[in-house]
Amino acid sequence: MELSFIAYLRGRCRSLPSIHLGIGDDAAAIEPTEMLQLSCTDQIIDGVDFMSSETPLSEAGYKSIAINVSDIAAMGGMPKAALVTLTLPRENSTKIAGEVYEGILEAAEKYNITIAGGDISTYDGPLAVNVCLLGEVAKEQLWRRSGAKEGDAIVLTGPVGGSLSGRHLRPQPRLDLVQILQDVVKVNAAIDISDGLSLDLDRLCASSGCGAELNIDSIPIHPDALLMAKESGRSPFQHAWSDGEDFELILTMSQHDADRLSQSHSDLGLTQIGNMVGRTGLWKKNDRKLERLPPQGYTHNSNTTDVVN
Numbered sequence: 001m002e003l004s005f006i007a008y009l010r011g012r013c014r015s016l017p018s019i020h021l022g023i024g025d026d027a028a029a030i031e032p033t034e035m036l037q038l039s040c041t042d043q044i045i046d047g048v049d050f051m052s053s054e055t056p057l058s059e060a061g062y063k064s065i066a067i068n069v070s071d072i073a074a075m076g077g078m079p080k081a082a083l084v085t086l087t088l089p090r091e092n093s094t095k096i097a098g099e100v101y102e103g104i105l106e107a108a109e110k111y112n113i114t115i116a117g118g119d120i121s122t123y124d125g126p127l128a129v130n131v132c133l134l135g136e137v138a139k140e141q142l143w144r145r146s147g148a149k150e151g152d153a154i155v156l157t158g159p160v161g162g163s164l165s166g167r168h169l170r171p172q173p174r175l176d177l178v179q180i181l182q183d184v185v186k187v188n189a190a191i192d193i194s195d196g197l198s199l200d201l202d203r204l205c206a207s208s209g210c211g212a213e214l215n216i217d218s219i220p221i222h223p224d225a226l227l228m229a230k231e232s233g234r235s236p237f238q239h240a241w242s243d244g245e246d247f248e249l250i251l252t253m254s255q256h257d258a259d260r261l262s263q264s265h266s267d268l269g270l271t272q273i274g275n276m277v278g279r280t281g282l283w284k285k286n287d288r289k290l291e292r293l294p295p296q297g298y299t300h301n302s303n304t305t306d307v308v309n
């Protein structure tokens, strides 16, 4: 199967000029640039990250690229090339590979990514799609989790919560904001929300050695969270606080930059939800007393939503 499928893929894959050699050789060859090279990888598995009984496989393929694009966006970079490894169930493997690749190629086209290589194998197990995504960013424009400073504004790029009602299958990584933000402000720290607003904000805080004081009422709640709350017994806020797979970005920047940004780019849908503080942990802004907020979200050592302290 592999040879004919690779021939098909070569025909379908577009190549950027910087990809010297792509699919079909022992390794891809990519022209180096003066930028920092970014690389990340993420794998999705049938039965864990999606259900093939409920989800078209092209959606799984699309998601496998989009979630990696979100990680590159969270570094302030742009994606460039992907290596894709499909581990396929033995039965119907060619058909499954073709369906998964429909979504992979759609996402690659959308985000201007060359599929530069990968691997395909079959076994007696569920479908797994692994994407290693390569990207780049200018050295002075690299965003990291560890750069937040006390007093920084905490900015959220869009509404959160309730993605499991369907949005999680078509993630919209905020690559669209990267260049605008790079041009207008200095982002001190960034992370994308894969496992929940509070859990990923807590990770950013831990990396930066500070905490966050939040104006809870300002957190934008996605309409999907309102719908899910009607059936889940949890509040819309709890969904916004702890649901994963929003793929919005949490950014920190000086208050001055945040104010400038909200004036010059009020149309971007950005919301300041609080400020970084010296005291570690997540805190609710309150006139009289400080209330500690436990981070909650998806943890990868189980398939359930756990409280993480």
Ligand SMILES: [Mg+2]
Pocket (backbone or CB within 6 Å): 070, 071, 074, 191, 192, 193, 194
């Ligand atoms: Mg991430």
